[in-house]
Amino acid sequence: MTAPPSPPGRWAVRIGDDASTGPVTLPIGQPVVAPLLKQAVVAGLVLGAAIASTVTPWLPVTDATTMWWGVGCALLALLIAALIPRWPLLLRVELLLPAVDFVAVGLLRYGTGESRSVFLAIVVLPVIWIAANPGRRHIAFPLVGTCVTLLLPYVIAPGVVPGSEAVRLVVALLVYAAVATVTNELARRATLRLDVAKRQRRVMEAEIVQAALMQQALLPNDTTVLPTQLDAVGVCLPAKRVGGDFYDWFPTKTGAAFTLGDVMGKGVAAGMIAAAVRSVIRSTVDDADAAHGLRRAAAGIATGGGDILSGQFTTCFHLRVDRDGTAQWADAGHGLTILRRADGTREALRSADLPLGIGSSWASVTTTLADGDAIVTFSDGVLDLFGTDADTFDRFAAFLDEHATAAATVDAVAALAEASDHTDDVTILAVTYRAAEVSDER
The missing domain is CATH 1.20.58 (Methane Monooxygenase Hydroxylase; Chain G, domain 1)
Known part of the structure; x- marks a missing residue:
């Protein structure tokens, strides 16, 4: 597996005009x-x-x-x-x-x-x-x-x-x-x-900065832990210092698991829920069923009807890929995942299951990946970069076709986000399967 040209875990902390980076220098005319x-x-x-x-x-x-x-x-x-x-x-x-x-x-x-x-x-x-x-x-x-x-x-x-x-x-x-x-x-x-x-x-600002640094540390930044058949690259650019989006990957016994989640809202509260969902899904590392991770995460963040978090929900896409190309995925109300085949064809990976915090059951779907196939999952903040009308998903899909590799797509999305004043968290994760590596191992 060839490592991506830039670290896969990237984080942007948007600093306001009153940020902790130092005192704000006002124009001479204002304070006098x-x-x-x-x-x-x-x-x-x-x-x-x-x-x-x-x-x-x-x-x-x-x-x-x-x-x-x-x-x-x-x-x-x-x-x-x-x-x-x-x-x-x-x-x-x-x-x-x-x-x-x-x-x-x-x-x-x-x-x-x-x-x-x-x-x-x-x-x-x-x-x-x-x-x-x-x-x-x-x-x-x-x-x-x-x-x-x-x-x-x-x-x-x-x-x-x-x-x-x-x-x-x-x-x-x-x-x-x-x-x-x-x-x-x-x-x-x-x-x-x-x-x-x-x-x-x-x-408070110091605590928020520490929370942002902690959330940054939770993002994966090492692809060497993945099997050689799998390549992954992701980016997370929160709209505030602490975001409600996250992506993750970790090795399993048969391959690797990948997750992208989008918590309703932004800020520290959403970031805490995102960290909890990520941790619970990681705890299912030995479970072969992708949907089981979602069920465990839903139970982990469940609250009583009177709690302040009772109205929160999280959309989530969880994927497990074996070294032989068998991919099993579960979608909790996310619906923003595209499988791009090596031959250029595309198909959306989505289900009718509800988000975590709303739904009660989730099912896994199995598909087979061929050499060069890539699965790209992203948050709705990415779609906002392409407009706000009904065909933004199609515009992003066309944008995906314009780039030769999934990693190039991630870099292009990051460039768009950094060049705009996005009001929602922008997160994207791309996983590419390399069947040639299987033959080399055999």
Whole structure:
């Protein structure tokens, strides 16, 4: 027997954009958009307040120059925020933007009525901006900024602060202190929950990767264990990291056994069922009846009606080939197997038996293989590569005829799957019989 040009057991683990292969590098523009959006809101409100005070008679303007200086400060901070996507190093001084906003709101307040200004509430935005950062120090920083906003009019125009105004300033400071404290605490708790979720996700991803590696290890990768009369090649490309498809082969007393299964669904749960079916079928190595392996597998995965797995089913094709070319096969609702004769003729190997988990009995069918005959069995994910209409099976059969050997067909299917974003597991197994090897042994 000539070994296939490439290892028969192949596995593709599709890694998502959050995979465990390392941190995902985002484009420069994405992580630095938040400062620009925050500053755009503050600058928009300050500019809108100045325009509304200018054109509306019932909004006083006590010092237009100071008011527009406040607008200028807010727009300057907006310009700096707009430069951050181009120069990400500016993120290091991001908190200078809300610091400038405190001054801008203070100037706006002085220019639009001082203590009577209706625009003091804008200061809550830079307060929240700073307080949302981790660390208790970010409670003190916005309070200092709020003091600047409240006291800036008295710096511009020194004078005696009336008692009622002093009380009002203290109350306003206490309110914004409460806002900063609550915001910082909520942000801290959200960060803790996010950190816990990230750790749990990393653990889960590590477990999924280990499951994928374990499933890969269960795929056969050594054809030397097979009799010289039999050649096998297979490929399994799951749609997710862990798939519900599997193929297998192992030697028997009279030849070798081959299996391809397709568990309903995808992911870890389907992969666990696939591993269980594979193991149980392997345990029937000394049983000559191919259907017995299916019966044992069905009993092995049987559950009570109330169990979560009670609705699961598995389609499966199990084949046993003797060294003299006698092939016995059993089909559990699979129906996706083709016997391609060496003379180019084809016949489908399928039965009316139901899948594992649904049916209760399976029967074996015997056929005889001649030199060069090949049996190709595959999952429905392979058919999806050829379309979704009713004649995809015929298109795949024609595709099979286009390749000289079964191994070439497997390689071609693998190339199609790897070039597409397939949403279902793609698995194919091809077994070729070489009668010439029998004559050589005799």
